Amino acid sequence: MPYSPEHAVQTRARIVESARRLFNRHGFEQVTLDQIMAAAGLTRGAFYHHFRSKDELYASAVASFVTCNPFAIQTADAAQKLRDPQGLARMLVELYLSDEVLDNVDLHCPLYALPSDVARAGLEPQxxxxxxxxxxxxxYRTALKGVRDAGRRAETMVALCVGGMVLARTTNDPGLRKSLRASARHQALALLKVE
Structure with a gap:
């Protein structure tokens, strides 16, 4: 008896989640399809029913962060969506650069967890x-609506948040880890101020 379309969707989601966690922990090159499928509780043969290639899976794993990240979960729980763009942007900066997120590798955003991998990956992951x-x-641009240089500020805020976390992940000095993120947070929040 064939599986239902709902079963196929759930199975694909399990594979993507398994891949996302493993890629975050070990990187694209270090993770095999066998490892991904075993972590998802499936056989390697099932992989090709859902994906054409490891690159396609990688792209899906990167894209999945939009719905499984702490920010999306927190905003959904708070039912805030885009009612208060300034508050939402501040919350994103604070959460993105938080100890909670830095300490939980499974929550790491691909923007700072996988930049080297993605730079070498194919077009889909990029x-x-x-x-x-x-x-x-x-x-960030939505929070800065009406500000003349909103686009530049928004891109700078992205660079500060991602860069702050990239550097914090690479140092073994806990004090530096904290101060790098605090400096990035301070500057990003300063850019949010509409004058």
Missing amino acids: QAYTDLIRGMGHI
Whole structure:
């Protein structure tokens, strides 16, 4: 008896979630399809029913962060959506650069967890990565509506948040980890001020 379309959607989601976690922890090159499928509780043969290639799966894993990240979950729980764009943008900066997110590798955003991998990846993963950058920038631009240099400010805020986390992840000095993120947070929030 064939599986239902709903079962196929759920299975695909399990594979994507398994891949996202493993890619975050080990990187694209270090993770095999066998590892991904085993972590999803499936056989390797099932992979090709859902994806054409590891690159396609990688793109899906990067894109999935839009719905499984702490910010999306928190805003959905708070039912805030885009009612208060300034508050939403501040919350994104605070959460993105938080200890909670830094300490939980499974929650790491591909923008700072996987930049080297994506730079070497194919067009699909790069497009998914680009969409994440644009999505984050959109939240900041919306908060800066009416500000003459809103686009530049929004891109600078993205760079501060992502850069702050990239550097914080690479140092073994806890004090530096904290101060890098605090400096990025301070500057990003200063850019949000509409004068």
